[in-house]
Amino acid sequence: MRKYRAGFTLLEVLISIMLLSLVLMALYKSSEILRASNRQLFTHLERASDSIKGSRTLYMDLLQSDNNITIDSKKEFHHITIERTQHSLYGLPYAKVVWLVYKEDNQLLRVEGNGYQLPLKSEQQVEIDEIVANLKLFKLYKSKKKDKILVISQIAGQEVQSFMIQNLSPPRPPSKPKLVNPSTLGKRKKGDKNEGIFVPPKI
Numbered sequence: 001m002r003k004y005r006a007g008f009t010l011l012e013v014l015i016s017i018m019l020l021s022l023v024l025m026a027l028y029k030s031s032e033i034l035r036a037s038n039r040q041l042f043t044h045l046e047r048a049s050d051s052i053k054g055s056r057t058l059y060m061d062l063l064q065s066d067n068n069i070t071i072d073s074k075k076e077f078h079h080i081t082i083e084r085t086q087h088s089l090y091g092l093p094y095a096k097v098v099w100l101v102y103k104e105d106n107q108l109l110r111v112e113g114n115g116y117q118l119p120l121k122s123e124q125q126v127e128i129d130e131i132v133a134n135l136k137l138f139k140l141y142k143s144k145k146k147d148k149i150l151v152i153s154q155i156a157g158q159e160v161q162s163f164m165i166q167n168l169s170p171p172r173p174p175s176k177p178k179l180v181n182p183s184t185l186g187k188r189k190k191g192d193k194n195e196g197i198f199v200p201p202k203i
Contacts, residue, residue: 050131050132051158054108054110054131055153055163057087057089057110058110058151059163059165061099062149063087063165064085064087065082065083066083067147067168068083069081069082069083069142069149071140071149073139073140077135077138077139078139079098079099080099080140081096081097082096082097084096088112089110090112090127092114095112095113095114096113096115096116097110098111098118101135105134106133106134107130107133108130108138108153109129109131110129110131111126111128112127112128113126113127134155135154136154136155136156137154138152139151146170147168147169147170148168149168150163151163151164151165
């Protein structure tokens with residue numbers, strides 16, 4: 001008659017524990033890799049989201065402007081000045097907006113206000129928004145007819161992004177003051193109801 005063992009030997013138990021430990025270690029490492037991957041993905045999406053929001057804001061700044069736009073392309077990162085746009089993030093009827101890249105962390109900044117010049121003076125009040133950091137590329141190009149603007153940007157570690165805004169209205173020429181002959185000041189016009197009454201010149 002055969003005899004069967006009632007339990008496991010100590011060696012078998014130790015081997016089982018060792019194998020279980022190896023499996024748990026592998027699962028733990030896989031979990032860590034997955035968490036790290038999720039963190040990287042979240043950071044990437046967060047940066048991409050900031051970049052998309054920034055691109056949309058710049059697009060609206062340009063779209064609602066009067067096309068009085070200056071692009072400074074002398075430096076590595078271009079900078080753009082929009083003298084007058086109806087797209088304000090702070091409730092202004094019209095705003096002057098400047099987009100530039102700050103040297104520290106290559107951070108893209110948006111400056112909004114009225115009647116200011118760069119570099120800013122202490123009495124000038126503006127709103128400065130940090131759009132995105134670690135910028136590798138920021139270039140802007142205007143067509144010869146000045147009705148199109150191409151924007152190219154890239155965040156370090158990400159793909160190049162670009163967009164073009166078209167059909168920009170031509171910039172309005174500055175209004176010329178009307179010249180009045182001084183000899184006509186105070187004279188009456190023919191058919192004027194106040195004929196015969198001296199009309200003093202307006203000062």
